[in-house]
Amino acid sequence: MSATLTAAAPTANNLGNALEIRGLVKEYAAGKPVLKGIDLSVAAEGITAIIGPSGTGKSTLLRCINRLVEPTRGEIRLRGTELTGLRGKELRLARRRIGMVFQEYNLVERLTVMENVLSGRLGYVPLWRAWLRKYPEADIQRAFMLLDAVGLPEHATRRADALSGGQRQRVGIARALMQRPEILLADEPTSSLDPRTAVEVLELLARLTAAENVPVIINIHNVELAKRYARRIVGMSGGSVIFDGPPEDLRTHHLQAIYGGEDWL
């Protein structure tokens, strides 16, 4: 699967861009920007990996897209919808079009796997349905389908806190896909997992998002994994994009520029 993805990398996308970021600036403290004017267009398919040292604003960038973090300046368009100005209900309607997978999974520990997956629909179903756990039949069928797809069909009724890290992240992926998102943001989805599980989870993420035609932006520390699964690598350092290109173009001097130093290479 990964082979086909990387092989397809050089082809120009013909679906237009899913996401357009223009001049994005985020300052947590005035005058000290964490993001210094990011310009980024993300194609409507395939995985874009963002690499860079800790504290360089990768996570902030992702969180600005779904407005978990409020951007200071700039534009973010999701298939033509300007996201930066949205408030209240409009913001919620936009957020449900954007799936997110977290480093610490962020499942609701005391709920069952099934309810965690179904909670991906909370942007769609009315509150009373969520309260009474009367999710629409179609949602339940899709949740079962996704649980099959992530390889946890027999875990539907187990509580999320009974799962291992890898299993939890699979539930996290199922929950995000439950939204039928137009784009998926993954913030260090494998950093809490052991190397083998990390590969399995990434493999799964790549396969499912390719099958559903969902473009993915992934923050990742592991450069090898990034090169293996992404069709495009974005290298960030000090709040700016300093490399942007296909994985095969990423050279040692790029990595030195991104992470600094050379002893580690």
Next chain:
Amino acid sequence: MNSMTSPSFSGDPVAPLRREWTRHTPGQRLSRFAVWLCCVAAVVWAVRSIDIIPEFLADAPEQMADLLIRMWPPNVAHYYPEVHHALIETLHIATLGTLFCFVLAVPLALMAARNVCTIRPLNVAAQFSLVASRSVNSLVWALLFVAIFGPGAAAGVFAIAFRSVGFVGKLLSEALEETSHGPREALRAAGASWGAEMLKGVWPQVQPAFWGIALFHWDINVRESAVLGLVGAGGIGLVLDDAINFFQWDRVSIVLLAILAVVLVAEVIVTRLRSRLL
């Protein structure tokens, strides 16, 4: 705090390299000593100012023995119907008071928790009312409500409710503030409304604490409501007060035994339910 001082050179060539480590700086040591001194002074002052009458103190064991002899045997015949009905009323006061307290405490707790309600003045207002509720003893609340509703169980219910709000509200708001932010963030990212975020992201996290607090406070309120009758707010305290006023010590003992039995049963029920729910 650590303090490091470099000792003066004294012929030993490695002395300048040797570093000293002490747990406290001299200033800290001095202030710790001052705190101890204050504590001792407070105890001495307290003992000297409460005016213990030595004769009464010496007399106490004798008086206590006398009281116990008068209490024995308990007047079992007195239990039904008077004590029994008062006991049931006490349980009703405790239960209704606890329910009513939650009606008041849940909104206040949501308002007081800083991660739920981000409007600072509301946080402060809610925290202030919770502290205000706690600062008044349940007997004082009962006196107030007896003045409003007249003597009887209604005053007791309100007294219990208004007293418990402070504790329940504070414990609930602390439970809310301890919830992890991650699941809420995930639901928000999925486009969930505030209500859905609370219902599916926060409530499952505070649920065990909620039931624990509810049971624990019902248990406390059973004991609290037993004394409310002393100020006319209904329940078994009324019977106890009458018996004491008429020096009917055998009746006093049956009332005390009844209260003990109820508290024990409540304890067992609460422990069982807790282990089931958590």
